[in-house]
Amino acid sequence: MLTSPKRKVLSLSHIMTALLQSSQPLLAVLIDPDHRDHPNYETLLIYLRKGLADLILVGGSTSKRFNVDLICRELKQSTDLPVLLFPGNHFQLSPHADALMALSLISGRNPEYLIGKMVEAASIIREYQLATIPTGYILVGTTRTSATAYITNTQPIPVSQPNIIAQTALAGQLLGMKTIYLEGGSGSEQPISTAIVNTTKKSIEIPLIVGGGIQTPHQMMDLYAAGADVVVLGSILEQKPEMLDSFYKVLIEDRIVYD
Numbered sequence: 001m002l003t004s005p006k007r008k009v010l011s012l013s014h015i016m017t018a019l020l021q022s023s024q025p026l027l028a029v030l031i032d033p034d035h036r037d038h039p040n041y042e043t044l045l046i047y048l049r050k051g052l053a054d055l056i057l058v059g060g061s062t063s064k065r066f067n068v069d070l071i072c073r074e075l076k077q078s079t080d081l082p083v084l085l086f087p088g089n090h091f092q093l094s095p096h097a098d099a100l101m102a103l104s105l106i107s108g109r110n111p112e113y114l115i116g117k118m119v120e121a122a123s124i125i126r127e128y129q130l131a132t133i134p135t136g137y138i139l140v141g142t143t144r145t146s147a148t149a150y151i152t153n154t155q156p157i158p159v160s161q162p163n164i165i166a167q168t169a170l171a172g173q174l175l176g177m178k179t180i181y182l183e184g185g186s187g188s189e190q191p192i193s194t195a196i197v198n199t200t201k202k203s204i205e206i207p208l209i210v211g212g213g214i215q216t217p218h219q220m221m222d223l224y225a226a227g228a229d230v231v232v233l234g235s236i237l238e239q240k241p242e243m244l245d246s247f248y249k250v251l252i253e254d255r256i257v258y259d
Contacts, residue, residue: 033067059086108154136172184212201227
């Protein structure tokens with residue numbers, strides 16, 4: 001059970017300021033709308049209602065529009081946390097979200113996921129009046145083919161090429177991206193190495209988000225120490241939602257202070 005004092009939950013404006021200025025490390029939870037019927041989903045909601053994260057990302061490689069909209073409405077009704085869309089496709093949008101991470105898969109060379117999907121979504125984004133965060137999305141190679149790589153028909157950048165990963169992140173910044181997302185892929189067995197995170201962070205001046213394969217609070221803290229501004233938890237919380245309490249307590253014990 002949660003025994004630590006409750007952390008202050010930041011408003012959306014504070015989250016956007018913190019994210020875009022890299023003022024404090026943040027903890028995000030990624031929810032795949034197609035997994036709403038998972039038996040652990042309601043348990044995870046209980047922990048999110050306690051404010052044990054800074055923001056929620058909603059999206060998946062194959063999520064249906066109806067599921068995205070449903071879960072965004074549900075999250076906004078049941079938590080005070082900002083909800084950001086993390087779309088795997090142009091139709092994964094909802095007017096009930098607080099903002100959209102406008103993704104460009106800059107690690108790949110498939111034009112559909114560099115800009116094509118945004119072209120298809122642009123009029124809907126404007127109609128919904130969604131705030132957007134231009135995000136350079138970099139898929140980093142692992143030992144298994146991720147759903148993202150398969151769906152987008154792109155190859156990840158190999159982990160053996162940290163300089164190319166860093167150069168790609170810098171290119172994203174120079175093209176106007178407001179943040180970089182390093183992704184190991186859904187269901188990754190290991191997180192992206194701290195060496196890659198550190199090399200990438202040194203190459204850019206914009207916030208760095210890291211997700212994929214994070215299984216323990218220790219791994220999370222190592223990523224923060226290496227330069228991650230936001231760490232994203234996904235699959236581990238689908239399997240063990242109670243782990244969110246453990247991740248939270250480590251943040252408190254490390255005395256990460258949120259304004």
